[in-house]
Amino acid sequence: MNTGRILLIEDDPGIRKFLRVALEAQGFTLDEEASGKSGIAKAATSQPDLVVLDLGLPDMDGKAVIARIREWSKVPILILSVRQSEDEKVAALDAGANDYVVKPFGIAEMLARVRALLRSAPGGATPETEILRRDLRIDLARHEVALAGEPVKLTRKEFDLLALLARNPGRIVTHRQLLADIWGPAHEHDLQYLRVFIGRLRAKLGDDPAAPRFILNEPGVGYRFLD
Template sequence: MNTGRILLVEDDPGIRKFLRVALEAQGFSLEEAATGRDGVAKAATVQPDLVVLDLGLPDMDGKQVIARIREWSQVPILILSVRQSEDEKVAALDAGANDYVVKPFGISEMMARVRALLRSNRNSAATIPEIVHGELRIDLVRHEVALAGHVIKLTRKEFDLLAMLARNAGRIVTHRQLLSDVWGPAHEHDLQYLRVFIGRLRAKLGDDPTSPRFILNEPGVGYRFLD
């Protein structure tokens, strides 16, 4: 059974009711807010393990809510919105959201994203020496990667890129976030550079981009390490 407190910031009472039934059936406890202002206040008072946030709130844009929460908290934020343009997704993720689901949504996908974010948050809160994903082992101390017991030789940048994706398993990491974190803020627009390194990583890991085991492309937005 799942555990965790989820804060749902959504002005549509029908969606709130639907998600309350679905989330509580999975063992989660739920707090609700119908406005951005109330959502920010409850994020501070109830200290949720995850925030599910609509962007189109009656009193403020959801990206403002993200910015307010990020001033003091790194709680995972999952966007749930009818806005489906790449620009909207990138803007929300760059503002500090961790994942993005477009309405209308399938409840199975929604629950999978919720579980992935909660797992990732628990892992990031702890100091972990290695990340294991099936046959892939990433030793964060020795900077060593092995696949099915065989060491894969990666450059320092390739390792840093893979490690950042793996630390955020299940989350979308935007192009800008990857470029800024691995290469520095001066390179945050060098998208072709990132594509080359992702291609090299996939080749060394034997990861077919048409049927990925490890790195999934989120077109126009970024990449997700499959959880």
């Protein structure tokens, strides 16, 4: 008998019922969500061993759901979708999905892919949903930051920049990597752009560049989040 917790993010009640019967009969525990936003929140709180995700959700595209989950978790993600073009498959896999099954699908193949993904992540994947560094708390799932218990309001880009640095404590993250990951490859050389955002981030965190507590400048190379 199989074990493991599976999160199913699917808006079609018929498919949810079909998969619930099939997966629970195999011994899996199943959580169900019908929208992208609720699915992301459930992924952060229930710590599933596998996410099964439909791309055509009512509130957001499934690829955006993948991107959000990948901000803090390496949990295996299996796509179920009617979209069968090669471009859609490549885009989903590039976004961070692990496998792709086209609807309609055979349940035997579906279960085999589920088992294969679970084997590739022994013991499941525990997401890092919160980063604590001294008196700084970064909630990756809710996109919230607090300093000494007080909320810090950041823009989406400022949050993404801080989260990327904080997930690599003590390591130099290069200018090019920061620009490419946060703004895209077309901005890899926009160093002044990065400096402006680092300056804003430091100001909001009360981080003196002359005596930094959080973000250290490595001249000519990048930035390091102090561990």
